[in-house]
Amino acid sequence: MREEPRQSTCLITGASSGIGREAALSLAAQGLKVLLVCRNRDRGEAVLAEIEKLNGPGRACLFIADLSSQSEVRQLALDVQSQIGGLNIIINNAGLVTSRRKITAEGMEMILAVNHLAPFLLTRLLFKQLMPSARIINVTSSAHRAGRINLADLHGEGHWNVYKAYAQSKLANVLFTYELSRRLGNTGITANCVHPGIVATRIFNNTPLLARLIILPMTVLFVSPRKGAQGLVNLALSNKLEGVTGAYFDRTCRSESSRRSYDSELAIKLWDQSERLTGIDAVASRDYI
Ligand SMILES: NC(=O)c1ccc[n+]([C@@H]2O[C@H](COP(=O)([O-])OP(=O)(O)OC[C@H]3O[C@@H](n4cnc5c(N)ncnc54)[C@H](OP(=O)(O)O)[C@@H]3O)[C@@H](O)[C@H]2O)c1
Numbered sequence: 001m002r003e004e005p006r007q008s009t010c011l012i013t014g015a016s017s018g019i020g021r022e023a024a025l026s027l028a029a030q031g032l033k034v035l036l037v038c039r040n041r042d043r044g045e046a047v048l049a050e051i052e053k054l055n056g057p058g059r060a061c062l063f064i065a066d067l068s069s070q071s072e073v074r075q076l077a078l079d080v081q082s083q084i085g086g087l088n089i090i091i092n093n094a095g096l097v098t099s100r101r102k103i104t105a106e107g108m109e110m111i112l113a114v115n116h117l118a119p120f121l122l123t124r125l126l127f128k129q130l131m132p133s134a135r136i137i138n139v140t141s142s143a144h145r146a147g148r149i150n151l152a153d154l155h156g157e158g159h160w161n162v163y164k165a166y167a168q169s170k171l172a173n174v175l176f177t178y179e180l181s182r183r184l185g186n187t188g189i190t191a192n193c194v195h196p197g198i199v200a201t202r203i204f205n206n207t208p209l210l211a212r213l214i215i216l217p218m219t220v221l222f223v224s225p226r227k228g229a230q231g232l233v234n235l236a237l238s239n240k241l242e243g244v245t246g247a248y249f250d251r252t253c254r255s256e257s258s259r260r261s262y263d264s265e266l267a268i269k270l271w272d273q274s275e276r277l278t279g280i281d282a283v284a285s286r287d288y289i
Pocket of ligand 1: 013014015016017018019020037038039040043065066067068069093094095096114139140141142195196197198199200201202203204
């Protein structure tokens, strides 16, 4: 067992923008060391500089990785392992929508790759670095309620549209969280997921034009990224949530997720398929979870 470090360390993906950026700023302001995972170096350095300006040097460090690439996820895990001691919190926040079907270099559908496979792979690879009572937080969406997991065609080769692909990926986040929590058992490490609210961020910029036109008048109702970050920060820091695991939060309130998300057989099938798609096979996984 590693010793608990005096300062908690939190890794957060998608820290360059929107909800992730605000959560990183808030966590650093509350005394944590924050590992910012960003794909865009300039945007990442701007967040790093802001954190250091507000909190002093050494409060954050930057890791660059395009999470659509599994080889970059693997490199990221190696970099974190070699540069950082134990991790107290992982927040899998990075996410995207794409206006058309895109395929990654490794042949994965882009939304599935970034929103589900990357957190699945990264969490598994970093597992050995987690401290006792570490918290794993997956950022999902209320859109998971419309999601279906098409195990026969996860990549949407037969039929793809952005809503289906996004909702599938966000349901996958919830199923992954619940299955992870079951597998973590009584290790003391917890896994929960959160819908951050409807938040005014850049994520909507890539929705199809018609959807953007429909969304436009509603944007006045969207909350700020700072407000959207509250659900993540609550899950990361709240003392009241010690030991709470396998739960879905709507912003800061524990809530029920969709009926389908509680299907544990589906969760196992998705887990197995995610292992195959990421190359974390049954043998390797003995070293992880
Ligand atoms: N906004 C909402 O209303 C809402 C509602 C429910 C759930 N969510 C969830 O909240 C999370 C954060 O989204 P947001 O609304 O804050 O959107 P955002 O402002 O677009 O932020 C998304 C973050 O993910 C990063 N990212 C995207 N693709 C990546 C890749 N291939 N590799 C590495 N990083 C990548 C982005 O990096 P770049 O800066 O390089 O683009 C950015 O930092 C997502 O998981 C989303 O599904 C959002």
